[in-house]
Amino acid sequence: MAESGTSRRPEHLSAVPDPDPGPADLLRAVAGGDEKAFARLYDLVAPRVYGLIRRVLRDPAQAEEVAQEVLVEVWRTAARFDPARGSATAWICTIAHRRAVDRVRSEQAAADRLSYVGRAQVEVPYDAVADEVSGRLERQQVRRCLHDLTELQRQAVTLAYYQGHTYPQVAELLGAPLPTVKTRMRDGLIRLRDCLGSGVTA
């Protein structure tokens, strides 16, 4: 784990939530007001939080603003994290995703968003080199597992998650009936879960 108080870039190995003080331990310390623990937690989760928000919002300046809100929210509400209900990383990503989606829905007209169809993969990293090195491991497994899904499952899940579309919007984009889309989202996530394994426990 990085002693990364002054590090400008999170150490890449620390992004894999596993060894010693993992996100869950750090989050517990954060709930007790430990600012140092928060700084370490930041280094572990910030690339995911920022990356996710940026993927959904697309605008780097807005993404930075929302990421800051989310990370401060993590600090503020750390006491609410309940390890019995899931990993610390998932708890944080859930907050981040929800905020990003709220922002998308409050600021963009539906028509505006529809123009993004098929652009799920369009993404210019903030720092392509650092990203390539540091994020590769993290991304590989998810990509592999996404390819394991059926086409409809994958589209339903990614259009919702990465683009912030509601399921009726996804249904419209895919030209699929609403019940089908709802089902594909669920069984897509189940398949994703099985492929990823019960891995993340931190």
Next chain:
Amino acid sequence: MTASVHSLIGPYALDAVDDLERAAFDRHLSECGACRAEVDELREAAARLADGAWSVPPPALRENVLAAIGSVRQIAPASPAPVRAPRRLRLVTAAAAVVVAAAGAATAVYAIQDHRVRVEQSRTEAVRALLAAPDLVLKEGTVAGGGRVTVATSKLRDAGVIMLAADAAPTGGRVFELWTIRSSGPVSVGTLAPGQTVAVQVVNGMEQASGVGVSVEPPGGSKTPTTPLAASVPL
């Protein structure tokens, strides 16, 4: 309604539901431990998708965040017997919520609790104020095809709130439209979006209304309700 609400589990885990659906699902979760466990698992899987978006944040973000927390007060740690956030949310729900929950329409109240969207806030206040009226009267009707419509009215406030929770959206791209029935004829008070099954609508001047109706119409709604009505609640 339970079975149908549960079908939202995938969209819910992906944040692909609107605020009202989310509220309805939150209520469903509060009554179903197994569903909660399933949502937790799906959310865990969904959160892994964030791995796929991994991106190094601008360095300034770290400094800004670490500076910002210095002035942000944390919420108190959970008490020894940990109370989960949704439950706590329930406890702060006003007495009016209990009344409505008893009528099986807590959906509306949850919607109020859950709304973060700015534009919804004034409407939320209106619903909350109305549900707190001392002379609140609740009437219920069933929706053809499954589901329920609950109408809460207050003479003192001369207003009412219509809460629709249908099991399924109309087929063929058609939509639900809400009406008040008056001596002059039916008056439209709102049209749902295609696929939308849950709605909360505040209606002023309910005193003159003799009933509330729900019809199935082409997208955008109609000038007069198509009969037979999907639901009708005499007042």
